[in-house]
Amino acid sequence: MSDLTDLYQEVILEHKRHPRNFRPMLGANRNVDGHNPLCGDHIHLHVKLNGDVIEDVSFEGAGCAISTASASMMTEAVKGKRRAEAQALFQRVHGLLTGEDEGVDPSALGRLAIFSGVRNFPSRVKCASLSWHTLNAALREDGEDVVTTE
Ligand code: ZN
Numbered sequence: 001m002s003d004l005t006d007l008y009q010e011v012i013l014e015h016k017r018h019p020r021n022f023r024p025m026l027g028a029n030r031n032v033d034g035h036n037p038l039c040g041d042h043i044h045l046h047v048k049l050n051g052d053v054i055e056d057v058s059f060e061g062a063g064c065a066i067s068t069a070s071a072s073m074m075t076e077a078v079k080g081k082r083r084a085e086a087q088a089l090f091q092r093v094h095g096l097l098t099g100e101d102e103g104v105d106p107s108a109l110g111r112l113a114i115f116s117g118v119r120n121f122p123s124r125v126k127c128a129s130l131s132w133h134t135l136n137a138a139l140r141e142d143g144e145d146v147v148t149t150e
Contacts, residue, residue, distance in 0.1 A: 008114045015069035021058040034134030034146040041067035071131035
């Protein structure tokens with residue numbers, strides 16, 4: 001478990017220093033804000049949907065290392081995917097983070113599996129899930145902003 005913890009910290013810090021797809025986007029057709037008041041994380045997510053495919057995805061905003069790293073890795077994971085694939089990935093990541101879905105196989109999530117460590121810190125689960133909830137909202141037709149309050 002300590003290897004995973006080391007990897008977790010290493011990956012989180014690396015993405016915090018060099019977040020992927022951290023930029024504004026011209027021509028995005030979905031722009032959704034996500035806010036985690038427990039920590040103060042704030043994300044502006046931009047998605048360019050081309051038909052059913054996530055052609056491009058980027059984010060802006062400010063937050064803690066976990067929320068920034070999660071958003072960075074989320075954009076890498078879903079870019080180029082079909083909407084249904086990204087929504088299925090959201091469900092798996094959500095299950096991994098909350099522990100609600102014991103059937104999630106972490107090895108199927110690749111590097112995203114490092115976030116399983118967040119489960120041991122309940123106050124940080126919303127930091128890690130914020131970008132995913134925001135993506136999920138962006139992929140719905142209504143595209144309403146997200147506040148992770150429950
Ligand atoms: Zn946070």
